[in-house]
Amino acid sequence: MAESRGDRMVAVTIYVLLSFIALLVIYPLFFVMIASISSPEMVMRGEVWLWPKELSFVGYERLFANSELMRGYLNTLLYTVVGTAINLVMTIAAAYPLSRQDFRGRNFFTFMIVFTMFFSGGMIPTYLLIRDLGMLNTFWVMVIPSALSVWNILIMRTFFQNSIPKEVQEAAFIDGASNTKLILRIVLPLSIPVLAVMVLFYAVGHWNSYFSALLYLSDRDRYPLQLFMREILIQGQMQEMVEISDDSLARSLMDAEAIKYAAVIVTNLPMLLLYPFLQKYFIKGVMVGAVKG
Template sequence: MQAAGTKIKEPLGDRLFLLAIYVFLTLLMMAVLYPLVYIVSSSLSSPRAVVSGQVWLYPVEFSLRAYKSIFQSTQLMYGYYNTIVYTVFGTLINLLFTILLAYPLSVKKFYGRNAFMILLMITMFFSGGLIPTYLLVKDLDMLDTRWAMWLPGALSVFQVVIARTFFQSSIPHELSEAAQMDGCRDARYLISVVLPLSKPILAVMGLMYAVGHWNAYFDALIYLRSEKLFPLQYVLRNLLILNSSDPEMLANTAGKIREQGFEQALKYALIVVASVPVLVIYPFVQRHFVKGVMIGSLKG
């Protein structure tokens, strides 16, 4: 009989297998992390060092010129402001419509909920297409307005299914019965009981919707014409893909520096500026995000 406190020696094969897993995960982490480190280091290096290939891990000839040029650009600042507005209000609209649709579909006594779910599922595989959607937005007089960025994608059927599954599996039906006995109406029950117990799934949906709004540019490409309404990603698309540099960002830059690759360093700085807000937000919702994903995937 083995004495208490004695460690069980793992077989050699298990230890080698565990070592191989650690090595593989380390290499995978380095493969994912290195491009991010390279972009940040390049954005903080001098244009000459970036073009000559001297930057590979750490910043070379530390310089904040690219970031100063970005924040001097009216076009970029408009894009930042518009993206924040689209993300905040768009996410609130998405959550509102998703909850108002998902919760009734999770109530067993709701007549015809299965038929509604079938109709919703059909829209996941078939849609009217881009041209009919554009004509609808045009007929509603939403072209070149912020509403064109919000209402056409007001909810995601996939998110409705996830929220409905969460409500069914994680909110006890007995709570609804007890609330009804106390005279609580459905709206009050949803606001005072269901939503406080649904923080994990709200965090999941909020983060997914917010990231979608933050990265959206195609809707702006189709529906918007005014530069003052362009989101950040649309502006970055013009700068990074179409190589249409903003004159304001290069106005105070000498021609020699521009020839040495200032625009290249500027592109790396733009990528960092566009990615940082999402990376900052994620740690605050990580705990709820992981829990919500697990609940939505394992229960149903």
């Protein structure tokens, strides 16, 4: 079917707009990447726009030489891996029973879970509870309080209801499968798309989390990378407000600027590498609940 001139103009307009939006999204990351390998002095002068100038890896050298930053990086990796594993187990354990029509009281439990999306105890009662549980300044304070997301439970429950045929589950029960074998052998293998979405959502949440550490951690050996990043940004802002009259202070400011850009790249790299492996499942998973023809 031949396209009319108006259709072609609309298509061209759409491509131009999408290209402009893609440029707005990609350029900041591209700028951070080229700034991280450019001379800090050139970056601070505003001379770095499209290409790196006077290649310099001082930011990465100082970053990897800092034992605290490396320890924070390892802490963040550990929090993300363990926290995401706990999130998946708890979300599946909550979503699967709520998706079963033969589960008595599922509407009541769903209401009680959804209720927490709108009303919570607040920051101070939560802090007091965690203190009374003896979790302050421990590893578990970074993974247990965020073990469940109500929104993700609802997404997974909807997937189980709409994408896992009831007849398949009934056939498994007739063949003598238990509930545990049913979920491990049938439900989870058929739920890879939504599991990929959950892994991505939870992993990104743990990777970017810093506020919980700010509230509950006092030992710097347990700090995640994001808290050290916050310190670098705050120190850089404070130094910018001070009149620079000493060469050592000026060099320190430029090194801090280089470390800031290098840390942003190193911090975002794991999530950027994770997404391509989950992309084909992610596209299917985000369509959970969509209208089907």
